Amino acid sequence: MIEIGSIGEGNKALRAIQRNWAHYPVAAHGRARLLEEKLPRVSTSKLWEFPLELPSSPMGSWCLIDKQHILASPHGSRPFPHGEVHFIEDHMSPPNRAYLKLWEALTLLGHWPGPGDVCLDLGASPGGWTWVLHQLGARVISVDKAPLHERIAQLDRVEFRQESAFAIEPDLLEPVDWVFCDVACYPERLFKLLRRWLDSGLCTQFVFTLKFQGQPDYAIVDEFAAIPGARLLHLHHNKHELTLLLTPRTLLAPFFLPK
Ligand SMILES: C[S@@+](CC[C@H](N)C(=O)[O-])C[C@H]1O[C@@H](n2cnc3c(N)ncnc32)[C@H](O)[C@@H]1O
Structure with a gap:
């Protein structure tokens, strides 16, 4: 939990921990968007082509739980935004989505x-x-x-x-x-x-x-x-x-x- 007085402080605090942060919208949405814009861009909708090498850099998740508090986890269990990997799907060849x-x-x-x-x-x-x-x-x-x-x-x-x-x-x-x-x-x-x-x-x-x-x-x-x-x-x-x-x-x- 990181207490912040301003968006600039939040940006500094998260960058001091590591580079890649994915925003999970929870509260204080306008303020969160401003902070997200200051951080290095992380696409949460990126589609990956299988097979792929696992990204080597850690991926953190953060949210604002109110205007003054960031809840942040610097390492997820998977190096994808919020642990979710989204693939370029094949809608033609496989018989189902398993x-x-x-x-x-x-x-x-x-x-x-x-x-x-x-x-x-x-x-x-x-x-x-x-x-x-x-x-x-x-x-x-x-x-x-x-x-x-x-x-x-x-x-x-x-x-x-x-x-x-x-x-x-x-x-x-x-x-x-x-x-x-x-x-x-x-x-x-x-x-x-x-x-x-x-x-x-x-x-x-x-x-x-x-x-x-x-x-x-x-x-x-x-x-x-x-x-x-x-x-x-x-x-x-x-x-x-x-x-x-x-x-x-x-x-x-x-x-x-x-x-
Ligand atoms: C979730 S589906 C499998 C989907 C499959 N992996 C795919 O990618 O298309 C579960 C399967 O278990 C099979 N099954 C249930 N009992 C079985 C058994 N005793 N031996 C072999 N297959 C069984 C069902 O017929 C069903 O096709």
Whole structure:
């Protein structure tokens, strides 16, 4: 909390901490706009093209809570204005908008599959994530009880298995480099699925969505979070769900993502 007597004082105080500040409008709007104009320009509506390198400079957020007080946070958990990354969307190729949360997850991870990688995509239909992984050049084994969108099923390097994700035995499958899972199921069931893969030791890179109905059960969230290296995030593109990232990169300490 910074007490200010004038806009000039506010400008000086924020610049003394760091350069990039995104304004979150809350109160004293006219005065806040004047202060915003004095600070280096930060676009909160910038659209990013995936894939992208994570910006390296910290991004702070600030607001005026009244004419005399700035509430400011110099480091968000993500280096985007208010932690929100907005992408240039593709309205034609993917079958739904689920690709956006995978784009965001991979951007934060700073690492993604590429040519030569084999990805298992559990709960793949209609195929937004499969489309992302295919676009990146990977080969994809897509698993779902429901069919893939026709356009996605026809892609080269995409193999579809119409069965339950829970029926897949890691050691009966060909070696995979990544396991992605967006299956609609209870987190308890998802935890057992992840444990099975971890215990098999056959894959080290995981991106999973934990989906909640009503009030989340924090005990199971804690169980996921207790897995060494697991990072649980609420992404800008997540709804009533969390995204788990677990790869050798997330095991590194310090890793920029918060626990
Ligand atoms: C949110 S959708 C997945 C969206 C997908 N990631 C995409 O990008 O298009 C959840 C999917 O989980 C699938 N699902 C539910 N139970 C499943 C199971 N036991 N095995 C495989 N898929 C399952 C549903 O059929 C549904 O397609």
